[in-house]
């Protein structure tokens with residue numbers, strides 16, 4: 001039997017003009033022994049968490065004929081408690097919103113505060129989904145630059161924000177794919193300088209010592225959104241749970257664009273179970289930070305330039321031709337990431353034995 005309508009070409013569809021010729025985002029998902037390309041936590045969830053999620057799934061499954069709690073109130077209360085505990089900022093469920101990964105959070109933010117005729121700005125190189133989500137929501141994208149060492153020049157950046165006056169600015173700290181975090185005083189200055197909404201994307205916050213931008217919410221609640229995810233430190237990438245902290249009015253604004261029942265009952269229950277085991281899961285953060293130190297030192301000793309990182313990955317170089325070197329790592333059974341920065345590749349910090357395989361390959365290619 002022929003697959004249904006497989007002869008219909010994408011080009012022949014009445015696709016939006018601005019989407020024509022674009023490629024879907026996504027790192028290669030290759031079946032390789034050592035996968036260090038998507039900044040996941042290499043440690044699987046602890047057995048007691050697995051048991052708890054399984055038990056919750058059984059309980060919730062018996063009620064799957066009903067829609068889930070549309071407002072995800074219990075989950076938001078748990079997320080607020082975790083964030084309050086880890087940042088020292090008094091937050092409640094009213095300050096928190098959750099979605100299927102922080103990508104969906106960012107999309108909802110641009111649906112509400114961006115859109116046709118509006119602009120969003122990012123300091124590149126940064127997380128490449130920011131401009132893609134801008135494109136998907138028909139928000140104009142303004143690409144500002146970082147310094148050659150990938151840090152932000154706070155004076156220059158504040159001037160850019162004042163001049164360009166974007167409706168939304170993304171400040172990614174720690175920044176993906178370069179790894180550095182914005183210093184707290186500089187972050188405060190940038191948030192103050194931004195005329196529009198400010199999204200501080202803190203997907204990797206747990207790997208950094210810098211305080212969360214949540215400490216700025218009391219003063220800047222009318223424009224600040226702190227975005228977080230359970231995909232990285234929480235070892236919950238497959239569970240798809242992102243969230244934000246903001247003023248209750250911002251959470252109310254997102255209700256205007258969210259799809260009803262966007263977070264399944266299974267997701268909500270699994271995320272709550274995962275949060276109950278936060279202490280056990282987050283124990284891996286200290287191990288990964290120690291491994292980050294080891295990997296950085298080893299790469300530097302081999303003669304590589306390594307960009308200082310506050311995250312669970314490092315950007316390193318310089319390669320004469322990064323795509324060729326990416327392939328050479330793959331040939332040695334190690335999948336890392338070519339993030340399109342000339343002369344550089346990004347490696348996620350894995351478990352010690354994975355890092356050993358990576359470092360052996362790096363030594364051969366140095």
Ligand SMILES: Cc1ncc(COP(=O)(O)O)c(C=O)c1O
Nearest residue numbers: 101102103127176203229231242
């Ligand atoms: C900076 C940054 N923000 C957001 C995300 C999205 O993560 P998720 O949708 O899994 O929460 C990522 C994932 O790599 C990221 O690097």
